[in-house]
Structure formats: C-alpha cells, structure tokens
Amino acid sequence: MNSETDSRADSRADSGADPGSSEGDYRVYNNFYGPQYHGRAHFGIATAERPGRARATGLLDGDEIDALLRSYIRPDCFDDAAGELSRTGIVVLTGPQGTGKRSGAVALLRETVGPSADYVVLSPDIGLDQLAERTFDAGVGYVVLDRTGTAAAAGAAGAAGSAGSAATPADAPGPSSDFDWRRVRDQLRRHRAHLVITTVHGVAGRSPKAVRHLAWRPPALDKVVRARLVQARVPQEVVDRAVAGIPPGCPIAVVADAAQRIAAGADPDQAWKEHSGSAPQAVQEWFGAEEERSLREIAEVTTLAFAPGIGRRAFESLQDLLERLLGPVYFTPEAAYGTAYGTASGAGTGAGAGAAADGAAAPDATGQAAAPEGTDPQQRRRARPVDRRRSLSRNALITTEMQVYGATTREVMVFADSELRRWVLQALWRDHPTEYWDAVRHWLDALVDADPDPALQLSIASGLTLLGHIAFDEVVQSYLDPWARGESGEIGQTLAVYVLWYMCLEETQAAAALTLARTWAQSLHPTLRGTALIAFSGQLGVTFPTDAVKWLWAVLRTSALEKREEREHGLRAWAQLFLTLVDCQEDAGIVLDALAHRIRKERRTRSAAYSATGLLVLETTLWIFTATERLSGRPAVARYVADRPEEADVVAELWAAVLCYRPLRRSALSALLGAVRGLHAVTSDPTAAAARLGHALAAALPQVEHPLLTSELGRLAVSRPTRTTGPTRATGPDCVAALLGALNRVKDTEPR
Numbered sequence: 001m002n003s004e005t006d007s008r009a010d011s012r013a014d015s016g017a018d019p020g021s022s023e024g025d026y027r028v029y030n031n032f033y034g035p036q037y038h039g040r041a042h043f044g045i046a047t048a049e050r051p052g053r054a055r056a057t058g059l060l061d062g063d064e065i066d067a068l069l070r071s072y073i074r075p076d077c078f079d080d081a082a083g084e085l086s087r088t089g090i091v092v093l094t095g096p097q098g099t100g101k102r103s104g105a106v107a108l109l110r111e112t113v114g115p116s117a118d119y120v121v122l123s124p125d126i127g128l129d130q131l132a133e134r135t136f137d138a139g140v141g142y143v144v145l146d147r148t149g150t151a152a153a154a155g156a157a158g159a160a161g162s163a164g165s166a167a168t169p170a171d172a173p174g175p176s177s178d179f180d181w182r183r184v185r186d187q188l189r190r191h192r193a194h195l196v197i198t199t200v201h202g203v204a205g206r207s208p209k210a211v212r213h214l215a216w217r218p219p220a221l222d223k224v225v226r227a228r229l230v231q232a233r234v235p236q237e238v239v240d241r242a243v244a245g246i247p248p249g250c251p252i253a254v255v256a257d258a259a260q261r262i263a264a265g266a267d268p269d270q271a272w273k274e275h276s277g278s279a280p281q282a283v284q285e286w287f288g289a290e291e292e293r294s295l296r297e298i299a300e301v302t303t304l305a306f307a308p309g310i311g312r313r314a315f316e317s318l319q320d321l322l323e324r325l326l327g328p329v330y331f332t333p334e335a336a337y338g339t340a341y342g343t344a345s346g347a348g349t350g351a352g353a354g355a356a357a358d359g360a361a362a363p364d365a366t367g368q369a370a371a372p373e374g375t376d377p378q379q380r381r382r383a384r385p386v387d388r389r390r391s392l393s394r395n396a397l398i399t400t401e402m403q404v405y406g407a408t409t410r411e412v413m414v415f416a417d418s419e420l421r422r423w424v425l426q427a428l429w430r431d432h433p434t435e436y437w438d439a440v441r442h443w444l445d446a447l448v449d450a451d452p453d454p455a456l457q458l459s460i461a462s463g464l465t466l467l468g469h470i471a472f473d474e475v476v477q478s479y480l481d482p483w484a485r486g487e488s489g490e491i492g493q494t495l496a497v498y499v500l501w502y503m504c505l506e507e508t509q510a511a512a513a514l515t516l517a518r519t520w521a522q523s524l525h526p527t528l529r530g531t532a533l534i535a536f537s538g539q540l541g542v543t544f545p546t547d548a549v550k551w552l553w554a555v556l557r558t559s560a561l562e563k564r565e566e567r568e569h570g571l572r573a574w575a576q577l578f579l580t581l582v583d584c585q586e587d588a589g590i591v592l593d594a595l596a597h598r599i600r601k602e603r604r605t606r607s608a609a610y611s612a613t614g615l616l617v618l619e620t621t622l623w624i625f626t627a628t629e630r631l632s633g634r635p636a637v638a639r640y641v642a643d644r645p646e647e648a649d650v651v652a653e654l655w656a657a658v659l660c661y662r663p664l665r666r667s668a669l670s671a672l673l674g675a676v677r678g679l680h681a682v683t684s685d686p687t688a689a690a691a692r693l694g695h696a697l698a699a700a701l702p703q704v705e706h707p708l709l710t711s712e713l714g715r716l717a718v719s720r721p722t723r724t725t726g727p728t729r730a731t732g733p734d735c736v737a738a739l740l741g742a743l744n745r746v747k748d749t750e751p752r
Contacts, residue, residue: 054542054543054586055542055543055544055545055586056121056124056145056504056507056510056543056544057121057122057123057544057545057546057547058120058121058546059118059119059120059121060106060118060119060120060121065106065110065119068102068103068106068107069103069106069107069110070228070231071224071227071228071231072103072107073219073220073223073224073227074107074219075100075104075216075217075218075219075220076217076219077214077215077216077217078104078107078108080214081093081104081108081214081216082108082111082112084212084214085108085109085111085112085194085196086112088185088189088211088212089185089188089189089193089194089195090184090185090188090194090195090196090197090211091108091196091197091211091212091214092196092197092198092199092211092212092213092214093105093196093197093198093199093214093216094198094199094200094201094202094213094214094215094216095200095215095216095217096200097200097251097253097508098218098251098252098253098254099216099217099218099251099252100216100218100219100252100253101145101198101216102145102198102507104198104216105143105145105196105197105198106119106143108196109141109143109194109196110141112141112194113139113140113141113194117139117140117141118137118140118141119140119141119142119143120140120141120142120143121142121143121144121145122142122143122144123144123514123544123546123547124144124145124146124147124148124510124511124514124515125148125511125514125515125518125544125547126144126147128177128180128181128183128184129180129183131184131187131195132180132183132184132187133187134187135191136187136188136191136193136195137191137193138191138192138193139192139193140193140194141193141194141195141196142193142194142195142196143195143196143197143198144195144196144197144198145198145511146198146199146200146508146510146511147197147198147199147511148199148511148512148514148515177208178208178209178210179210181208181210181211182208182210182211184211185210185211198216202215218251218252219252221246221250221252221255222243222246224252224255224256224259225239225242225243225246225255225258225259225262226239226243228256228259228260228263229242229259229262229263232263234262234263238262238268241268241269242258242259242262242268242271242272245268245269245272246272247272258271258272280417280419280420280423282396282397282416282417282420283397283420283423283424283427285396286301286396286397287427287431294330295323295326295327295329295330296319296323296388296391297391297395298326298330298428298432298436299319299322299323299326300319300388300391300392300395300398301395301397301398301424301428302322302428302440303315303318303319303322304397304398304413304414304415304421304424305421305424305425305428305463305466306444306459306460306463306464307456307459307460307463308412308413308414308415308421308459309403309412309413309414309455309459310412310413310455310456310459311410311411311412311413312389312400312411312413315413316388316389318447319388320388321443321446321447322439322440322443325439325440325442325443325446326436326439328435328439329433329435329436329439392413396416397415397416397420397424398413398414398415398416399414399415399416400412400413400414401414421463421466422466422469425463425466425467425470426470429467429470429471429474437474437478441478441479444460444479445488447460448460448483448488448489448491448492448495449488449489449491451491452491457491457494457495457498458498460495461495461498461499461501461502462502464479464480464495464499465499465502465503465506465509468499468503468509468512469508469509472512475499476516479495479496479499480496480499480500480516483495483496484496484497484520484527484528484531484532485525485527485528485531486527486531493527493530493531493534494534496531496535497531497534497535497538500513500516500517500535500539500540501513501535501538501539501540504539504540504542504543504544505539510543510544513535513540513543514540514543514544514547517532517535517536517540517551518532518547518551520532520535521533521536521551521554521555522554526559526566529555529558529559529566530566530569532551532555533552533555533569533570533572533573534573536548536551536552536573536577537552537572537573537574537576537577537580538576538577538580539580541577541580541581542580542581542584542586545577545581545586545587545590545591546590548577549577549590549591549594552570552573552574552577553594555570555573556570556571556573556574556616556620557613557616571619571620571623572623574591574620574623574624575623575624575626575627576627577591578591578592578624578627578636578637578640579627579629579636582636582639582640582643583629583636585643588636588640589640589644589647589650591624592624592647592650592651592654593650595617595620595621595624595654596650596653596654598613598614598617599614599617599618599653599654599657602614602617610661615661618657618658618661618664619664621654621655621657621658622658622664622667622668622671624636624637625637625654625655625658625668625671625672625675626667626670626671626674628674632681634678634681634682635671635674635675635678637651637671637675638674638675638676638678638679638681638682639678639682641675641679641689641692641693642679642682642683642686642689643682645689645692648692648693648695648696649696649699649700651693651696652693652696652697652699652700653696653700655668655672655697655700656697656700656701656705659672659701659705659709660701660702660705669709669712669713669716670716672713673713673716673717673720673736676690676693676735676736676739677722677735677736679735680735686735686738687734687735687738688738689735690735690736690738690739690742691738691739691741691742692742693739693742694738694739694740694741694742694743695742697709697739697742697743698742698743706743709743710740710743710744713736713739713740714736714740717736
C-alpha cells in the first residue's frame with residue numbers, strides 16, 4: 001500500500017486541530033489520480049490555509065485555546081465542575097458528543113490554573129494505572145478528551161475486538177475502580193496539577209467516590225449564537241433571525257459552526273438548513289414516499305453511498321452486482337410474475353414488485369431478468385431489458401457531474417448534494433433489516449476481492465467511516481476486523497487502514513480509531529499486528545504520534561521473535577512513520593527521541609555488548625536513516641536535519657551509536673553520505689547544515705572514532721561520485737567536505 005498522509009503540526013506541542021476545510025487550493029499527497037469523492041472527510045487533501053487535522057495530543061497552542069474559548073458561554077453546570085476541579089484536582093465530564101465538553105474542559109482549566117499556564121492533552125487511550133504512575137508538572141493543566149478507557153468503551157472494544165486481543169474493562173465499577181481513581185487523584189495532588197477528563201461513556205453502576213463524574217450539559221443555544229454574532233458586529237435583525245431559526249436538539253458544535261458562517265455573511269435560514277440536526281427534506285421525502293421504494297432504487301442509493309464519483313458504466317456494473325445480492329431480500333416469485341407478466345395473481349406491493357414495475361422481472365442468480373418456470377419462451381424474449389439509466393434519471397437524490405481530466409472530460413455519478421450521502425446511509429441503517437446489510441457486506445467483500453482501483457478503495461473507506469457514526473459495531477465486526485485479519489487479502493487490509501485514517505480526521509471518531517488499532521497491535525494474530533503497523537505509520541501516527549511510537553515498538557519487539565518477514569514489517573513501519581511525519585511537517589523528533597532514550601538506557605545498564613533490545617534499536621535507527629522519499633528519492637533525514645537544526649544533536653547521537661557498532665557501520669556510512677549529499681535539495685545553505693551535523697557528530701563520537709570516520713567517509717565519497725544532471729549541482733559547495741571539515745576542526749582544537 002503506497003500512501004502518504006497530509007496533516008501538519010505547528011510544533012512538537014500538539015494542537016488537536018479540527019479537520020481542514022474543503023474550500024481553497026489543494027495539495028494532494030496520495031498516489032491517487034483524479035478527483036476523489038469522500039463526503040465530509042478530507043483524507044489526502046489539505047487546503048493551503050489549514051492542511052488537515054494535526055496532532056490530537058500534546059501541548060495546546062494559544063491559537064487553538066483562543067478559538068475554543070472565544071465568546072464562550074458557561075453552562076449551568078460549570079461552577080459545580082470548577083469547584084470540584086479546584087478542590088480535588090480532577091473532574092470527569094460525561095455526556096454525548098456535541099455537548100461542548102472539549103471547550104468546557106479547557107475553560108475549566110483556565111478558570112482553575114489560570115490563562116498563563118500550559119494545557120497538555122493526553123492520549124484518549126490512557127489507562128488509570130498510567131495516570132496514577134505519571135509524573136505531572138506542577139501548575140500545568142491536563143486534559144484527556146474522549147477517553148476510551150471506561151467500562152463502556154472497553155466493552156465496546158471487546159465486542160468489536162479482534163481475535164487474540166485482550167480488551168478488558170479498565171474502569172469497571174467497584175472497589176478496584178475506586179481505588180485506581182483515588183491513586184490518580186492523589187498523584188495529581190502530590191504534583192499540584194489539575195486534570196479534566198471527558199468521555200461519552202458514563203460509569204456503569206455506582207460512580208467512583210474518589211473522583212466526581214459530572215454529567216455535562218451544553219449552554220443555552222440562543223446565548224451561544226447571540227454572543228458570537230454580537231462579537232462579530234452582526235446587525236441586530238440578523239441576530240434575531242439567527243436565534244429564531246435554531247433547530248431543536250442541535251448539537252452545540254453545529255450551532256457554533258453555523259453561527260460562524262452567519263457571522264461571515266451567510267444567510268441565517270440557509271445556514272440552519274445546512275446545519276440542521278435532521279435529515280434534509282429531500283431524503284425524508286424520498287424514503288418516506290407512500291409507494292415503497294423498489295429494489296433497484298434502493299440499490300441505486302446504496303451503490304452511490306459507497307461509490308460516489310465513478311462513471312456510468314462502472315456505476316451500473318456495481319449496481320447490477322448489488323441487485324443480484326439484494327434479490328433474495330426483496331424478491332418473491334409471485335410478485336414478479338404478477339407485475340412483469342400481467343397476471344392477476346400475486347400483483348404484490350413490495351420492493352420486488354416495484355423492481356418489476358420498472359420494466360423487468362427481478363434478476364436471477366446470474367443477474368438476468370428471470371421469468372417463472374413454464375413461461376412461454378417467446379414471452380421471455382419479449383421481456384424488456386433492465387433500463388437502469390432511465391431509473392437513475394428519475395431518482396431525485398442522484399445526479400451527474402462532468403469532471404475534467406486534463407484535456408478530456410467524463411460524466412460521473414454523484415448525490416444531488418454532497419451532504420445527502422451521510423443522511424442516506426443513516427436512513428438505510430434505520431429502515432432496512434439485517435438481511436439487507438448482510439447483502440451489502442457480501443457486495444463490498446466482492447468489490448474488495450475484485451481488486452478495485454485506489455479511487456474506489458477510498459470511496460468505500462469513506463462510506464464506511466460515515467456509516468461508523470451511526471453503526472460503529474457493524475463497521476468493525478463486519479468489515480474492519482475481518483479485513484484487518486487478511487480475510488480479503490492485502491486490499492482488505494488497506495481498506496481497513498483507510499477507514500481508521502479517515503476516522504482520525506473526524507474529531508469525534510479519532511479516539512475510537514486509536515483504540516481499535518491498539519487492540520490489533522495487542523493481538524496474537526500476526527496479520528492483525530501487521531495491519532496495526534500500517535495504520536500507526538500513517539495518519540493515525542500523525543494524529544497520535546506518542547501512541548504510535550509506543551505500539552510500533554511493542555509490535556516490533558514481538559515480531560522480532562517471530563519470522564524475519566514480520567520483523568522487517570515492523571522496521572519498515574518505523575521508517576514509514578518517520579517519513580510521514582517529516583513529509584507532513586509534523587515533529588518526527590518523537591520517533592528519534594524514543595530511540596535515543598532506549599540507547600541511553602542501554603548504555604546505563606550494560607557495560608559491554610548490546611542486548612537484543614539494543615541491537616533492535618540500532619537496526620531500527622538504520623532503517624529510519626536510510627528511508628527515502630518516494631518521489632524525490634532523497635533521504636528523509638536530510639530534510640529533517642535541514643528543517644530542524646536544533647535536533648542535530650539527537651540525530652548525531654543516534655548516528656554515532658550505529659557507526660560504532662561495526663556490523664552496521666558500512667550501511668551507516670552509506671546512509672550518512674546520502675543524507676549529507678541530499679542537503680543540497682532541501683535547504684538554501686547546505687554547507688552550514690552539513691557543518692552543524694559534523695560538529696554534533698564530533699561531540700557524540702568517541703575521540704578515537706574521529707580519524708576513522710574522516711578517512712572512511714572520505715574514501716566512500718570518492719568511490720561514489722555524485723550523480724548530477726546540471727552544472728549547478730556539479731559546481732555547488734561540497735557538503736561532505738563541510739562535514740569532514742567540522743570533524744577535523746573539533747579534532748584540532750582538542751587538548752593533546
């Protein structure tokens with residue numbers, strides 16, 4: 001699977017930004033050609049102004065805090081929560097998505113620890129034992145958003161869990177849970193820190209006495225809208241219209257988004273229509289029509305829900321396959337005979353009858369219009385062929401769109417409004433039985449087995465992501481777990497990973513994606529662990545880099561004891577995570593810091609040879625330093641050294657460790673030569689970057705290694721002349737000489 005992610009971090013401090021807007025100029029980082037249709041998710045596409053969702057953990061930056069708390073309205077429960085946080089140092093906010101728990105958590109920290117303190121977002125997958133053993137910084141506010149370690153979440157993970165994984169309820173009610181919560185509370189008090197946890201799962205049974213679990217309620221929606229619009233200096237008449245048009249039961253996040261659009265000049269009526277919490281009128285009317293929808297019509301909207309943006313011929317082929325599988329669900333022979341052949345008996349009023357009324361009998365196992373046994377052969381020949389295009393033209397939810405591909409154009413099938421897709425999926429899930437969804441599962445499995453092109457893979461993945469909002473267990477149990485286990489080959493694994501990556505771009509689903517990938521990483525099933533490696537090396541690793549490093553290392557250590565192929569998969573995943581973070585301008589230093597920490601620990605605890613763990617760290621480091629960007633072929637570490645000069649010491653420390661281990665020395669020298677030569681293409685001052693790395697290497701290497709490195713790297717550079725395609729590279733400054741010069745200068749200044 002060749003894919004690159006597209007998010008960017010502001011700094012090593014996480015920002016947890018929202019998914020990027022779909023407006024503006026795009027940069028595409030994936031290996032997919034032509035426009036892609038993926039509903040509200042923006043995987044692989046980033047706007048120039050806001051390139052996708054950055055890290056969801058780490059230090060909250062000032063801009064995000066300002067955005068969260070601008071025009072913040074306190075709900076009635078705020079003072080109660082603030083008092084509990086101030087008194088005990090910890091409070092848990094429970095409630096469904098869309099009630100403002102995220103902004104409420106940050107507002108509580110600002111109220112308690114002050115606006116000048118640091119606010120740190122911890123992983124949603126963190127356990128109570130980890131919190132109880134964590135060293136907190138005094139005066140810092142901590143928050144865990146959408147924590148998944150509750151009993152309800154653990155139970156869901158177990159229900160959707162993978163074979164061989166151990167998903168146990170971390171916070172099951174009872175004495176042990178209360179004891180664990182008390183440990184967390186005491187640890188926070190000991191370090192004079194404060195922690196707010198948000199979760200959608202309430203505590204099953206009796207709540208722990210040690211830590212208050214408070215049901216969070218959103219503020220009055222009219223106050224939220226008025227505050228935002230008044231601050232934006234919107235005319236009073238528009239403010240009144242906006243307040244009057246608030247849909248009942250609208251989530252606070254939707255209200256805030258609509259208010260922002262109205263403040264930017266949108267008409268209030270239109271803004272609320274687009275952000276209403278109920279299905280658009282078109283979907284309600286289509287599914288609520290007096291005449292029951294036919295098999296063909298249901299197949300049309302189902303096909304488009306999972307495969308938007310494809311051409312007519314491909315669409316009709318997919319629809320034809322789905323109709324064959326849906327036939328047993330909707331078709332009865334009596335209904336088809338009565339409608340298609342004009343007999344009085346068995347006219348039927350169900351979906352099967354509707355399908356026949358469109359001009360053809362229901363399809364048989366081969367997909368052809370089938371007449372009942374005993375029908376005259378000539379009468380069979382007179383049966384009209386299936387006319388799907390005429391049926392599609394009558395479908396009010398579906399339209400076509402002309403897409404430009406270079407000098408050519410093609411017609412593709414799309415929903416009449418892009419927002420219809422999620423509402424159609426919701427209506428299908430609400431109104432159709434298990435047999436229907438079994439047929440959809442077999443249909444999607446057949447598409448996966450047919451090796452779909454990358455565009456269709458992404459469309460299927462985005463459709464399953466949208467379905468996961470309303471039927472997460474169905475998506476996990478019917479698709480993600482089987483595909484991740486390899487039951488549909490590599491394409492199935494790829495699609496399972498794509499769904500997790502899409503989920504990472506949605507603030508409400510990222511934590512669930514992390515928990516699911518973690519269960520795969522903990523599995524005894526080697527293919528599940530391999531799928532987890534792929535997931536953590538891409539967008540999931542961008543969103544949760546600390547968790548990615550943790551679980552990649554856990555899987556690698558396990559795989560190191562298994563087959564060599566699994567070991568190489570683990571090493572490749574580390575290198576891919578580093579490549580992804582560098583390419584996304586995220587902080588790839590998290591990867592290098594984790595390896596450097598293990599090298600230092602190895603040196604402190606062993607005086608002679610490296611342990612098996614130490615050797616694995618060295619091998620992982622070498623894989624990272626030899627990893628090259630797919631398009632340019634340049635070492636990713638060259639770009640990292642050029643973009644982050646302050647990290648030269650850590651890079652040099654790791655390179656020195658690999659260079660000093662003789663079995664890997666030659667490969668390490670080759671990687672160093674490639675990285676130094678690659679500086680030309682990634683910085684305007686390559687010699688300064690090379691000299692900086694040389695100084696850092698001189699400090700990290702033992703003195704006896706200096707002349708050896710100088711002579712060996714010099715000889716290797718001579719034996720491997722630079723390949724150039726133009727005079728600029730050939731006559732440019734010699735970065736290898738700059739690095740060696742820095743090494744020699746340090747050597748000459750050392751006391752004899």
